[in-house]
Each structure stands twice: as structure tokens, then as C-alpha cells.
Amino acid sequence: MQDNDPLRSAATAPGVSRYGRIAAQLQRKIVDGEWQPGSAIPAESTLAAEFGIALGTIRQAIAVLVQEGLLERVQGKGTFVRNGLTGASMMRFFRFRADTAAPGSFATGIEPGLAIPRSEILSCRAARLDKSMAALFGLDAGARGLAISRRRWLDDKPRLIESIWLPLPRCEPLQRLPRAEWGDLLYPLLASQCGITIHRAVDEVTFRTLDADEASLLDLPDGHPCALVTRRAYDLQGHCAEYRLTRGDAYAFRYQADIR
Amino acid sequence: MQDNDPLRSAATAPGVSRYGRIAAQLQRKIVDGEWQPGSAIPAESTLAAEFGIALGTIRQAIAVLVQEGLLERVQGKGTFVRNGLTGASMMRFFRFRADTAAPGSFATGIEPGLAIPRSEILSCRAARLDKSMAALFGLDAGARGLAISRRRWLDDKPRLIESIWLPLPRCEPLQRLPRAEWGDLLYPLLASQCGITIHRAVDEVTFRTLDADEASLLDLPDGHPCALVTRRAYDLQGHCAEYRLTRGDAYAFRYQADIR
Numbered sequence: 292m293q294d295n296d297p298l299r300s301a302a303t304a305p306g307v308s309r310y311g312r313i314a315a316q317l318q319r320k321i322v323d324g325e326w327q328p329g330s331a332i333p334a335e336s337t338l339a340a341e342f343g344i345a346l347g348t349i350r351q352a353i354a355v356l357v358q359e360g361l362l363e364r365v366q367g368k369g370t371f372v373r374n375g376l377t378g379a380s381m382m383r384f385f386r387f388r389a390d391t392a393a394p395g396s397f398a399t400g401i402e403p404g405l406a407i408p409r410s411e412i413l414s415c416r417a418a419r420l421d422k423s424m425a426a427l428f429g430l431d432a433g434a435r436g437l438a439i440s441r442r443r444w445l446d447d448k449p450r451l452i453e454s455i456w457l458p459l460p461r462c463e464p465l466q467r468l469p470r471a472e473w474g475d476l477l478y479p480l481l482a483s484q485c486g487i488t489i490h491r492a493v494d495e496v497t498f499r500t501l502d503a504d505e506a507s508l509l510d511l512p513d514g515h516p517c518a519l520v521t522r523r524a525y526d527l528q529g530h531c532a533e534y535r536l537t538r539g540d541a542y543a544f545r546y547q548a549d550i551r
Numbered sequence: 552m553q554d555n556d557p558l559r560s561a562a563t564a565p566g567v568s569r570y571g572r573i574a575a576q577l578q579r580k581i582v583d584g585e586w587q588p589g590s591a592i593p594a595e596s597t598l599a600a601e602f603g604i605a606l607g608t609i610r611q612a613i614a615v616l617v618q619e620g621l622l623e624r625v626q627g628k629g630t631f632v633r634n635g636l637t638g639a640s641m642m643r644f645f646r647f648r649a650d651t652a653a654p655g656s657f658a659t660g661i662e663p664g665l666a667i668p669r670s671e672i673l674s675c676r677a678a679r680l681d682k683s684m685a686a687l688f689g690l691d692a693g694a695r696g697l698a699i700s701r702r703r704w705l706d707d708k709p710r711l712i713e714s715i716w717l718p719l720p721r722c723e724p725l726q727r728l729p730r731a732e733w734g735d736l737l738y739p740l741l742a743s744q745c746g747i748t749i750h751r752a753v754d755e756v757t758f759r760t761l762d763a764d765e766a767s768l769l770d771l772p773d774g775h776p777c778a779l780v781t782r783r784a785y786d787l788q789g790h791c792a793e794y795r796l797t798r799g800d801a802y803a804f805r806y807q808a809d810i811r
Contacts (some may be wrong), residue, residue, distance in 0.1 A: 360811030379810045494808045498758060498776065498801040516776045516801065518758065541758040541776065546806070550639045550752045551620030 310351035313342055317352055321361055321372055322527045328488060331369045332362065360490065361527070375478060375488045376524075381443075381537050382406055384496065384520055386545040387450050408443035408450055410475040413508075415439045417459060417466060427523065427531050428458035435459045437466060442508055450543075452508050456534045461485055477533075487532050492524040498541055505538055516541035570611035573602055577612055581621055581632055582787045588748060591629045592622065620750065621787065635738060635748045636784075641703075641797050642666055644756065644780055646805040647710050668703035668710055670735040673768075675699045677719060677726060687783065687791050688718035695719045697726060702768055710803075712768050716794045721745055737793070747792050752784040758801055765798055776801035 307315075317338075320326045332338070332353075339349045353370060356362040363373050420428070420436040428436065439455040455477070457465065464484040474480060481487040497519050506513045517538045524533035567575070577598075580586045592598070592613075599609045613630060616622040623633050680688070680696040688696065699715040715737070717725065724744040734740060741747040757779050766773045777798045784793035 376810060490811065492810045494810065496804070496806045496808075498778065498804050516758065541801070544756070544758045546756045546808075548754045548756075548806075548808075550636060550754065551750065 309344070310348050310355065313344065313348060313352035314355040316342070317356055318361060318527070321356075326372045328372050328374045328482075331371050334369075373490075375482060376490060376492060379478075379489075379492045379494075379524075380407070381451060381453075381520060381539075382408065384494075384518065384546055385450070385539050385543045387445050387448075387540075387543050406445060407475050408445040410473065411442045411444060412470050412473055413440040413442055415466065420456065420458075424456055424534060427534060429530055430458060437462050439465075449509050451537055451539045452505055453538075454536045457481075458532060461487065461532065481532065488527050489524045489532060490527045491529075492522055495521045496544075496546065497521070498544075501538065509538070509540065511540060518544040569604070570608050570615065573604065573608060573612035574615040576602070577616055578621060578787070581616075586632045588632050588634045588742075591631050594629075633750075635742060636750060636752060639738075639749075639752045639754075639784075640667070641711060641713075641780060641799075642668065642705075644754075644778065644806055645710070645799050645803045647705050647708075647800075647803050666705060667735050668705040670733065670737075671702045671704060672730050672733055673700040673702055675726065680716065680718075684716055684794060687794060689790055690718060697722050699725075709769050711797055711799045712765055713798075714796045717741075718792060721747065721792065741792065748787050749784045749792060750787045751789075752782055755781045756804075756806065757781070761798065769798070769800065771800060778804040 317326075317332075326332055333341075335346055335349050335353070339346045342349065353362060357364060357370075361373060362370050364370050416438055417435050418438045420430065420434055422432050424436065425432055425434045428434070430436075436459050437455075437457040439453075439457070441453040441455060442449055443451040443453065459466075462481070462485050465480065468480075468484060478489045481489060498516060499519055500514045501509065501511060501517045503513045505517070506515055509515075509517075511517075518541050520535075520537040520539075522533065522535040522537070523531055524535070526532045577586075577592075586592055593601075595606055595609050595613065599606045602609065613622060617624060617630075621633060622630050624630050676698055677695050678698045680690065680694055682692050684696065685692055685694045688694070690696075696719050697715075697717040699713075699717070701713040701715060702709055703711040703713065719726075722741070722745050725740065728740075728744060738749045741749060759777060759779055760774045761769065761771060761777045763773045765777070766775055769775075769777075771777075778801045780795075780797040780799075782793065782795040782797065783791055784795070786792045
């Protein structure tokens with residue numbers, strides 16, 4: 292479906308190291324579904340024999356895919372294909388506190404970063420993508436996408452509003468899916484309905500103010516400050532499969548970075 | 552000076568693996584200055600002989616310290632003691648644009664994330680630390696610290712204001728240092744004047760509004776929204792050696808996170 296396949300070029304490019312070429316071939320097994328998410332990969336010695344290479348080379352190739360987050364080593368159990376992206380929840384950027392909670396109850400409640408907000412799909416329609424969005428998805432100018440508007444609730448309060456764009460025809464199954472079957476999380480849906488495993492997300496955070504429509508949806512005053520998270524999410528092959536804008540109350544924003 | 556030395560306990564604790572104990576002993580060489588920042592460490596075979604252990608064990612121990620950011624491997628050159636923290640600039644949270652720059656000149660200018668703002672020390676005085684700050688520094692209640700107020704300039708505009716607390720007596724040399732010798736960066740100063748290598752920083756970003764004094768220092772209106780970065784920075788032994796509050800215009804805030 293895609294003309295520009297980075298895996299194929301890495302597997303044959305003359306400038307790429309031997310283990311880099313093997314890494315691209317192993318990645319192909321994951322992308323093609325030969326190695327399923329969550330399953331253990333064969334023993335290193337088996338793979339070395341299959342490719343006719345030294346054990347050290349297969350270890351280097353596996354290390355590349357561990358580094359890229361496609362495989363993970365589990366101490367004493369083996370090497371596994373990762374189950375798509377974890378830790379990408381928008382909630383890691385916010386700390387919403389239930390207004391109704393008694394003082395001091397915060398620390399004993401559900402860890403805020405782990406709570407999954409309820410998702411309300413406000414609209415979902417096919418639309419022509421603008422030129423830059425089409426290019427982001429690797430589609431020609433004039434291509435269509437799915438534009439989704441979603442509101443997310445926590446503690447019976449509207450907390451986040453999201454505008455999500457997905458490429459068509461890849462995500463066509465979602466267009467026909469009844470609202471009742473969407474559930475609260477998008478990525479499991481992309482996997483089960485469209486066969487897309489989201490493997491990487493790049494989030495950019497800025498601050499601005501809410502316009503009147505946004506403020507109304509979030510039950511906040513017009514012009515209230517908000518944190519804006521702009522996300523580009525990528526599948527196993529490195530193609531962009533989602534563009535998302537998330538807005539939430541700036542005063543609930545909280546992010547921690549650990550630098551070494 | 553410190554009663555509670557995590558290195559000593561890791562080096563002798565019965566529950567710690569052999570390579571974990573060796574890692575603690577190697578870390579001790581860095582903390583004690585036997586291995587200097589920026590210098591290459593001895594060959595793995597030399598270290599294996601020194602400790603009377605297998606090459607595989609020394610490699611595991613080195614891997615632990617690479618993981619912790621104390622050592623770094625340089626392809627084809629060897630393993631080096633890292634030169635303290637890199638990539639901890641507050642500027643990575645902000646994108647200030649020179650108002651005077653010609654349109655389009657942004658892309659060809661200095662990479663904003665790399666620019667070092669000029670530092671203006673507004674005040675520096677010894678003061679009694681509050682109880683939680685003393686505890687953070689591992690000091691007794693009633694201990695004193697150095698309270699520094701600093702303003703940072705870029706493109707001839709005030710961009711950030713910072714309140715910095717440092718533990719005494721560790722940072723006493725800074726109290727006597729003439730303002731002209733401070734330079735623009737704190738961590739090289741902590742290293743050269745106080746022998747403290749900052750090795751890790753934990754930054755937490757939240758959002759609030761500027762009070763009248765802060766706004767005046769930043770040449771912004773009273774009540775203007777600001778991003779607040781709260782930093783705790785740690786030395787090689789894992790002791791907190793700095794607490795910092797940085798405030799800057801919220802609309803200049805920008806942070807990118809890459810999740811895999």
C-alpha cells in the first residue's frame with residue numbers, strides 16, 4: 292500500500308551494517324504479523340541458524356529492536372514482541388482533582404496518571420485533509436481522512452477535548468463502527484478494527500487560551516488558559532497514523548521530566 | 552559529611568548481586584574523584600583482574616553505571632566518566648523568539664534549545680531553610696542554605712526568573728564569590744567552587760499566573776500566565792544539592808516528549 296517502505300530499503304541498503312540489515316528483517320516479521328504482539332520470539336541460536344550468521348550479530352540486531360521499543364527482554368523469560376505503545380495516556384500531562392473529594396483523600400485515591408477518562412464521541416466524519424496533514428500521513432494532496440471530535444470525562448466532569456485525524460482508507464472500519472462499540476481508548480480500536488499497532492507517539496505541549504466553543508465543552512470560562520498537546524502517532528513501519536490535538540485546563544497541567 | 556551513604560550500603564548489602572556490588576565500588580571511584588569527569592576508565596580486563604572477577608561481571612557492573620548516566624561508552628574509543636549533567640537547560644522548555652529578528656531568520660539562527668541566556672544575579676544570601684527544604688538536602692531542621700535570585704536574559708529581554716536554594720555549608724564558596732565571576736551557568740560553578748557534580752535533575756512543570764513582583768521583573772503584565780518549573784538536582788551520591796523554581800511566559804512554553 293505504501294510506496295516508500297523504510298524497512299525494505301534498510302534491509303538491502305549497501306551502507307547499512309550486517310546487524311542493521313538483520314534488524315530490518317526481524318522488524319519485517321513483526322510488521323507482517325509473523326511475530327505477534329505479546330509473543331516470545333525464537334531463541335537467539337535458532338535465529339542465528341535461520342539467517343546463517345554469528346550469535347553476536349543476532350544479539351546486536353535484537354538489541355537494535357529493543358532500543359527502538361519493538362522488542363522487550365523479560366529477565367529469565369526471553370525476548371517478546373511489545374504490545375504496542377504503553378505510557379502514552381494524555382492523563383500523564385494532567386492532575387485533575389475530584390472537587391467532591393474530602394480533603395486529604397487525594398493520596399489514597401486512584402493514581403491520577405493511571406485513570407482512564409470516559410470517552411464521548413461528539414462527531415466522526417470523513418473529510419478532505421489539508422495538504423500538510425495529507426503529507427504527514429504519506430497521502431497525496433486531496434486525500435481524505437477521518438475527523439473525530441471527542442470529549443473525555445473524569446469524576447463526572449468534562450476534562451479534555453480532542454480533535455483526532457486518521458488516514459483513509461486505512462481507518463475506514465471506524466467510520467462504520469457504532470458509537471456504543473468505541474470504548475474509551477483509541478489504540479486498542481485501531482489494532483482490532485484497522486490492524487494498526489501504534490508504536491511511537493511524539494507529543495508537543497504548549498499553552499494558549501480556550502475559544503468560546505472549547506470553553507463551553509469543558510465547562511470553563513471563555514479565554515481560560517489551556518494546555519494544548521499536539522500528538523503525532525506512528526505505526527510499526529514508522530508511518531504516521533494519527534494526528535491529535537488535546538486541550539485541557541492549564542491549571543491542571545503537570546508534567547515531570549527526569550534528566551540524567 | 553553525610554551519615555546516610557547509599558554507596559556504602561549497596562557495596563556491602565547481602566541482597567545485592569555481585570555485579571551490583573562491583574557497580575557500587577566503581578561509583579565510589581567516581582564520587583571520590585579517583586576517576587575524573589571526562590577521563591577514560593581502565594580496560595575491562597584490567598578492572599576484572601583488580602577485582603578478581605570474571606569479565607562478564609565487570610561488563611554488567613559497567614552497564615549499570617552507563618544506564619545510570621555516570622559512565623558513557625564512546626564507539627571505538629572506550630568508556631568515559633560523564634561530565635555531569637547535559638541537556639538540563641531550562642531553555643528546552645521555552646521557545647523565545649527575538650522580536651527584532653527578520654521574518655524567516657528564526658530557522659537560521661542559533662538553535663533556541665541551545666542558547667545560553669545571560670544570567671543576572673539579583674541577590675544571594677544565607678538564610679534559614681524551612682523544614683521540608685532542610686529535609687530535602689538531608690540537613691537538620693534549622694539548617695541554613697544559600698538563597699539566590701537570578702534573572703535570565705535572551706535577546707536583551709528578561710525571559711526567566713529563578714529562585715535557587717543550595718545547602719550550606721557545602722555551597723559556602725559561592726557566598727564569597729564576586730558577582731562578576733559567576734558566569735551564566737550554575738553547574739560548572741558548583742563543580743569548580745564546591746566540588747559538586749550535578750548528575751541528575753527532576754523537573755516538574757505546572758502552570759500559574761505571575762504575581763506583581765515577578766511580572767515586573769519579566770516585563771509582563773501582572774497576572775500574566777507563566778510556566779513554573781520546579782527542579783530538584785542531585786549529586787553523584789544521590790544527595791539533593793539544589794532546589795530551583797523557574798518562571799517564564801506560559802505562551803513561550805514548548806516541550807516535546809517522545810514515547811515508545
